[in-house]
Amino acid sequence: MDQPSTKRKRQLSPDIQDNPLQKRDQWEEVSCAETEKRTEQVSRGFLGPCAKWCTLLDDGTYTIDETIIRNHLTLETRNDPRLIRDIVSGYAMGGAISPLIFEHASDEDRESVWYRSLPYLEGLIADGDVGRERFRDLSQKRKWIVAVGVRDLHLAAWKDHADEREEDILHGMVEIIEQPIEAASIDGMQVSCCPTVSHKVLRLIEDLDQKIDVQNVPFFAQILEVPRLFAVYMDPLELSYHNFENIVPLDRWMEAHGGDLKLSLTPPKQPSFFHDVLTCTLNGQSASLLKELSSLDLYTKPLNKDTRGGQRFIFHSTLLSKALTRAIHNSSILANLAGGSLASTFEFVNYVFRCNRFSPGDTRFTNHLDTPYYDSQRSHVSKYTLLIYLSSGTGNPALRVDTVDMHEIEEFTCVLFDQRLHHEGQPFLSRDKVFLRTELIFRDDTLVHDSRIAPLFSTACYLTGQDVFGEELGRYAHACFERANSLHWALEQNASDPAEAQEPLYLHKTFRNAQFITNGYDYYFKRTTDPWTSMAPADCAILAVLDYLNCKITTRSFRTLCETKPLRAKLSSTADIWPLFDPDDKQIPSTSSRPAISRLTPADITPLIRTHPNEPFTPRPDPSAHPDDDPESYPPCCPFHCWQTFDAWRDPDVRTDYRKCWKYTRTRLFGAPLVILGHEVFINESQILIQGDKIYILRDAALGLDASRGAGFGSAGSNNQNKDDNSAPLPRPRLPSLNFAACWADCLPSITITVDGEVQTPELLIPPIMFHEFEDGWHLVLDLFRNDWMVAVDEDKVVPLPVITNDIPEEGYVGEFWDRVEVGSDGVREMEEDGDGDGDDGWGDFVWPDIDEGEGGSEEGSGGAGSDSDSDVGASSVSSVTI
Structure with a gap:
């Protein structure tokens, strides 16, 4: 029996996962005859197609312009000249070398070339609706090839390497593809390997090859080697407060380039006596490393590009934060900030950095205030912005802080200024302006809460995520x-x-x-x-x-x-x-046959319970059986002794354990405040507590948490207010007693119970929701940025649905259902029964269909199951369960 796919994926080495050579045969299905034909072509000097910015030479060698094309093949595969020739000629596909654009190709070339070539893509666009239909009719394999071509066009355009024709083709193909070829789910986001109508926002994801189906990895472009960053495209409507910004972890990159950063700061100068603004110079042997960091191909346009201008990437580095913190402590800067009054309260330099790049002619960074860092639990707040300029140049002005203008800025100049000061920046006149931005964090126990801030900040974040392409929303969000x-x-x-x-x-x-x-x-x-x-x-x-x-x-x-x-x-x-x-x-009329939100009832769960197999059981052949062997017992006792005739659906022990699995699942479903079945939304009102003017969304009651154990927000009373069965606490697991005379001594019937599917039960750990009732309706206040609450969301939380299987795994394997829900700790798991197991817990009886008809006679075949009080065999052949 297979382990969950995520476990299988993580066992694969990085070299295997993104090695185009090893993927080529299964993806392209290359025959020996085709290989021989290609070898013959090369020997005659006919090299076939070749990607732009690459050259195939008559002697079999090649050249690649690596100022444009990224090569992130592993060291072993990078030394394989045949592999790289195959890649640049389109013979093999992968994401480690990109972008590859095929300007010239014909339908006589290989599919892996033709379906991503500019002539083919251009033809689709020129044919309008007919071309759109042609794309929709392509096989899945060919759609993937097209997606790779569009991906590489975007990567080239991203770095300003695409010409006008290529950009026109890119825009046209984005409209044709519309939806991802096969969206992968990462951190709750559906991502695509190329831009589409719905998925336009570029994100950089670390170790993508460990998070998605290994077969799809070659279609995602790798952007950086250390850390392993991949380009994905997401739907802007999936942006929320927790994923607005794409923060890239770069400590591993720092470690690969030295690790121990040595930085220092010169004595500060004050450009204006009337303003709290300081300048100094960054020195140290690691200063040049920051210039190398700023040259990484990670820049994207900011969400609010109309007010920010230029490009930037945001990264996290504890190593750089610590190095700058030491440099500030070892300098005289703190003695000169605010007249030295803040020196004793300085804590650290923020470990989140923005790397900004402005080219001449870019939109200026409009006049604004920086959003301060704030952590009320530690009384931490940022009070000064730190800018580190990694290039020199002249602007008009290059930086204005309040009324202080800086026209000329030298390389490695640092500017520190009070965050209460408005500031703006202009691009340099003749070269790129590149700088890092972070802030100095201080401890302050005197901060006062202002009730006007939360609504504005929450509105700004909310509207930013609503429509990143809407100018009206963007302008209002910026104002907030x-x-x-x-x-x-x-x-x-x-x-x-x-x-x-x-x-x-x-x-x-x-x-x-x-x-x-x-x-x-x-x-x-x-x-x-x-x-x-x-x-x-x-x-x-x-x-x-x-x-x-x-x-x-x-x-x-x-x-x-x-x-x-x-x-x-x-x-x-x-x-x-x-x-x-x-x-x-x-x-607007609804297409749903239900209200927007329904109450979860047993009738909603019943259709999920399977009480019969998809196909009738047929005895298994045993090629090693001998005519003189003793016949298997009937009814069969267990898979160990009666492998040929054992049918898990008819076994009383399996049925009993199956009922316990469903008892667990049902308890979890009715203990969750929010359940999503298909496209329908259900709530368990008993898990939503209303007290006075507050609404508490309680944590899953089935987690077995109570107030004395810190159940979380609104936990008080969550398991005591309602005594009905739907909110009963989950029965505690216990070890079953082992009967050494029984057939199941070495394993449990649960090995025959696996996972049939999953039901979404998102866990929402949020503060109380304030509400006011009026004659005409309700006014709710959702303040998730209150800093005395920790907000957490687990959208991926699910409850598994059990099902019986006749695909018996190897002896000793623990059933996948109990393994998935992690009940117990030693591999032998069983749920404790309530009462005599005859429905006293409110669960009721399973009504099994008559699956015992067939060979051996229905009367004899039902002998084993008839004695099981939990397995009453009915006359119906359809699934029926009473709960």
């Missing part, structure tokens, strides 16, 4: 960020402040039969008398959480399932919001 940042420092904005002058922006959303209005902090739900659209506060809370966190409904993010339109409205009171809702007769 600026207003929030000014309030951090008790600064009042001027009268022209966009966040104050404009009418507030809200989004009106319709999810199936439910509509709500929100700005990402305030959520409004209108009361209705229609039974299909009416909701209770519990429904409102779940919808608000699903929307803000952009949780997945099966494979689609919540926001992609909503109809959304922006609203501008200045509310003098809550009463002004209700007229903004669509009237009942104008609501």
Whole structure:
């Protein structure tokens, strides 16, 4: 029996996973005759197609312009000239060498060349809708080849190496592909190997080859060798507060280039006596390493590119943070910041860095305030920004901090300034402007909470994730960020402040039969008398959480399932919001046969329970059997003694254990506050506690947590308020007693029970949701940025569904179902029964179909099962379970 696929993938070495040579035969199905034909062509001097920026020579050698093409083959494969010739000629495919663009090819060339060549892609685009249909009709293999071609076009355009024709083809193909060829799930995000209509945002993922199906790895381009970074493309509608920024870990890169960083700072200068701005120079043998770091091909345009300009990448490095922290402690900088009053409270340099690059002619970085780092638990806050310039040049001005202008900046100049100061930057006039940005963190026990900040900051984050390509949302989000940042420092904005002058922006959303209005902090739900659209506060809370966190409904993010339109409205009171809702007769009709959110009932679980196999059991042949051997007992006792005739579906011990597996699953499902079955959303209202003006979404009751053990937010009363069976605590596992005279002494019946599927039960560890009830509806406040709460979301949490299998694994293997749910610790697992196992726990009886008919006669065949009180055999041949 196979282990879960994720375990198999991690056992493969990196060399095997992304080795195009080893993938070639299974992917291209190369025959010996084709190989001989190619060898003959090479011997005659006919080299066939060759990728742009590469050359195949008559003597069999090749050249590659590695200033454009990345080569991340392993050391072993890099020394294989035949492999690289195959790659640059399109004979083999992989992601370790890219971008490869084939300008010239014909349909007589190999599929791996023709279907990603510019002539073929250009033809698809020229044929319009016919070309779109031709692409849709391609086999999966050929679609993958097309995707690789589009991927390489984007990688070339990303680094400004694509010409106008190639960029036109890229844009046209993105429209044709529309959806990922086969989306892979990483950290809750569906990603594609190439850009598509739905997946446009480039992300860099570390060790992708350890996180997706190994067969798909060669179609994703590798961008960096240490750490192993791969390019993926994600849907911007999947952006949420926890994944706005792509933070790349670079400590491994630092270690590979020396590790122990040596940095120092010269005595600071103060350009203006009236402003808290200092400049100094970065020295040390490791300073040049930062220039090398800034040359990495990791730059992308920022989300709010209209206000930021240029390109940047964000990285995490504890090593660089520690080196700069030591350099500041060893300098006189702290004695000159704020007159030396902050020297004793300095903690460290932030370990998250932004590497920015502006080319001449780029949009300027508009006047703004930096968002401060804040950790209330440790009383840490950033108070000074640190800029490290890695190139020299002249701007007009290059940097302006308040009224301090810096026109000429030398290489390795460091600028430190108070984060209460507005600042802006212009590109250098004649060369690239490259600099690192981070901040100095201090301890401050006197910080005061300002209630105006949370709504602005939450709204800004929410709108940024709603539509990264919407200019109106982007401008308003930027204005909210600026207003929030000014309030951090008790600064009042001027009268022209966009966040104050404009009418507030809200989004009106319709999810199936439910509509709500929100700005990402305030959520409004209108009361209705229609039974299909009416909701209770519990429904409102779940919808608000699903929307803000952009949780997945099966494979689609919540926001992609909503109809959304922006609203501008200045509310003098809550009463002004209700007229903004669509009237009942104008609501968008729902295609769902259910309300937006339903209550989970036993009837929803029953169809998931399988009580009969997909195919009737047939005795297994035993080629080693001898005519004189004793016949197997009937009914068969166990797979060890009766391998030929043992049918797990008919065995009473297996049926008993199967019932225990389903008892576990049912308890988990009814103990979770949120359950997603297919495309439907269910809640267990007993797990959503309303006390006063707060709504608590409780943790999974089936986890066995109570208040005394720290169950989490809202845990008090979570297992005591409701005594019905649906919220009963999970039975504690115990070791079964071993009967050494029984057939199952060496293994358990659970080896025949595996996982049939999974049900989504996202775990939402969030603070209480404030709500206010009005005659017309409800107003909920979702403040996930309260710093006295730790917010966590596990979208990938699932509950497995058991099923019996006749594919018996090797002796001693623990059944996959119990292994998946990790009940017990020694490999022998069993759930404790309640009462006599006859339905006293409220679970009821399984009603088994008559699967005993067949060879041997139904009467004789039912003898074993008939004595099992949990396995009453019914007359029906369909699955039927009473719970």
